[in-house]
Amino acid sequence: MMSVAAARALSGGQRVFVGIGLPSTAANLARRTHAPDLVLVYESGALGAKPDRLPASIGDGVLAETADAVVSVPEVFNYWLQPGRIDVGFLGAAQLDRFGNINTTVIGGDYANPGVRLPGAGGAPEIAASCREVFVVVRQGVRSFVDRVDFVTSFGQGRGPGEREALGLPGRGPTLVVTDLGELRPDPVTRELVLTAVHPGVRVDRVRAATGWELVVSPDLVVNPVPTDEELAALRALTGASG
């Protein structure tokens, strides 16, 4: 359901910067269903990749073979991401806070002596800064959904309104967080993430219990429609072929 919900958020000929895993599944699902003109850009340098199966890594051969253009890693960051040519950046997170800041670096302890050492930044800090908007795809739980991340790997809204603008960050930051329970979006005024949708069969209490801060629920909360047969078939075709 996470990939289906994330796929639904994509539309038309958007240019999407895709990481591996759920983002790649969601973007490819969207391209196979309602958004065939979606342009998939992988940080490994594949522009306009059209994989027929899900790549296991961001550098799979199928990406280069099906891309409109293949460029170097410096070029993908300097010529394609940095100038704001990408509409949507997809990011994962080990920790996400109420202002959409992302941590993929260290949890617990301090930076020099961390409790858990995570993989680090990768392309995320600049994806979060330069894409017009960012979609975060992450499983929801009290340990991952925290009031304040232990380390800001990728900047969301800092501690609230005006911070992105003050830093001169061109993109809007995370505008959508898709989890296994529902969807969160930043409140236009406070910039805090609020619950705007739940997946079918998920109760708001359960989402509250899986959130490490006092979760605000949107007055316009919706329940997402169940995945259509078409979506499920496309998903099976993508993942079946890769497994």
Place this chain on the structure above:
Amino acid sequence: MMSVAAARALSGGQRVFVGIGLPSTAANLARRTHAPDLVLVYESGALGAKPDRLPASIGDGVLAETADAVVSVPEVFNYWLQPGRIDVGFLGAAQLDRFGNINTTVIGGDYANPGVRLPGAGGAPEIAASCREVFVVVRQGVRSFVDRVDFVTSFGQGRGPGEREALGLPGRGPTLVVTDLGELRPDPVTRELVLTAVHPGVRVDRVRAATGWELVVSPDLVVNPVPTDEELAALRALTGASG
């Protein structure tokens, strides 16, 4: 004789940054005679070009077709010239002064209202700065060989010893000037260009008369050997095929 003398100054597997015209003729002649391993780099982006005829411009198709690698213009300057990977840069000059400074910008008047407007800098300022050494190929005459150029397009030795070092320029600057009359090299102490060789049949008086400053003649002045049959044949093959 100019191209033959310039060709003779090249050796072994030197990497040579080549402009069109006499430099290209000289470098190709050297590659065809005593220096088959010479690596020719054209600012149009052809690395290791091996043309079988003289290209009419620095961007002829034959350069890309015979090159080891073809790169963009930004790359040729940033990755190949700037870091000091090139041994010898070949330059022409409209005006050259006693300290090897080169003018290809304006002659007479001032910059805003010049007597003669020349083509300008091209790649020359950075070739003069970054190549380990620079060979200048130019016809000699009182109007072109001046005490001080009207405009410093490419820096030689400024007004004397220590100036290149003070500016932090990595290369040695012009170490050889080949003309239709002979050869000049900078004096190791004064850095002023002095006459070190004359071509066969050229008298020193004639060179003096074609120089716009009080020309110093090296005590070790030599007379260049006449072009060999091999050199003349190779030259004919190159230019004949292009004509």
Place this chain on the structure above:
Amino acid sequence: MALIGTLAEAVAELVRDGDVVALEGFTHLIPVAAGHEIIRQGRRDLTLVRMTPDIVYDQLIGAGCARKLVFSWGGNPGVGSLHRFRDAVEHGWPAPLELEEHSHAGMANRYVAGASGLPFAVLRGYTGTDLSRVTANVKPITCPFTGERLTAVPAVNPDVSVVHAQRADRAGNVQLWGLPGVQKEAVLAAKRSLVTVEEVVDELEPVPGAVVLPSWVVTRVAEVPGGAHPSYAQGYSERDNDHYAAWDAISRDRERFGDWLAGIRGVAP
């Protein structure tokens, strides 16, 4: 996504009086036909940007389209001077021409900065030359790690960049090969872009050394076979060296140039 149409439509829509316009192509793939269309449509007050203004810029300058030239080498390659360019600089004919002059390394890096969404680029360049004295757009910059002094140049971001390429597909993806010059950077640095191509094909077969510009960074594509003449398109045509040589005589003389111009404009001289 790039719109595919005629050259006349594309120039009419993309190139406006007073624009900063870059026609790029380093000896190879020079968009000459597009330059002639700009002349034909009578654009005025253009700031023309180009590393190597050659015949086509001599023509644009002589036709009175340009107010300013931003460049690094202005000559007729392998032949000599550009006489229309010289006439404008030396005698203000047909109009004075403001110059902003750089080195190739500087211009190339200005395009790189423009394509990268950065306000400036850093290089080792211009040191000790009079260029940095006469060109305001060259400044020193200090490395924050080593303290070393280097040179900064500002990004160039043309209103329109025009390039010529071998092929485009029907979706407007563009493919060019051979010496790639600074075309990718020129297109990516520009607000709008026009690519003239030798042919529009169903499928872009991969070619060694090819650069592909995705359709979504190109504004318009126009099929103009031979659109680079007298320069060339590798795989399609050869450089017409005689044409370059012949331009010298036309360009030297205001009257002969006037006849040439009338021909281009399609009016009797």
Place this chain on the structure above:
Amino acid sequence: MALIGTLAEAVAELVRDGDVVALEGFTHLIPVAAGHEIIRQGRRDLTLVRMTPDIVYDQLIGAGCARKLVFSWGGNPGVGSLHRFRDAVEHGWPAPLELEEHSHAGMANRYVAGASGLPFAVLRGYTGTDLSRVTANVKPITCPFTGERLTAVPAVNPDVSVVHAQRADRAGNVQLWGLPGVQKEAVLAAKRSLVTVEEVVDELEPVPGAVVLPSWVVTRVAEVPGGAHPSYAQGYSERDNDHYAAWDAISRDRERFGDWLAGIRGVAP
């Protein structure tokens, strides 16, 4: 000109204790066999540089070759953590590992600066993140034209860069294609370089999308078919996804890792 010889000779000659060593390859063309040879020859106190330290760096770190890691993403792609890397950082086993941590954009630009002979690079990056707080090698820089604040990172110039490519010719010219990663920059930024190749051939036939590194910027070439396994070489092999998954269990356990290490070193566990 590049010398062509064995991998053992090349590593013995080029990689010295205490060196700054970069093994590059972005998912594709990772020089894994060369990493194993560095382990086999028992190099120590290396500063290992790599954008995406994955299995081969987990192995080098677990084997005690590294003093410091300079990187932007350290994980087992598509699988999870690098447990030898985590063990070194979290518990100092087998030795403490100093970290210098960047973003991909930052690391890529550090290589670009290194390849360009510049002391630093400018980018829009790190803004608002804690990375710029913990990494000394990230500093603000001001545009001398617009006054805008940007980010500077210093050049990286490894003592040795090691990459894997599809082919070299007998003169040592190297050709690679598919996703090109940051390999050209890594080689051009380095003082010395080693390229392992799938095969040495008489002639490098042009291939679409190929990058060619001329022999004169490569120090040594070694023919090592399959030298990128478990990553892949486009046109020669496929990524061995099972091997990546299997590494997780080996890497989790110091003893199982010890057995693996003994196997690599060619001694009985």
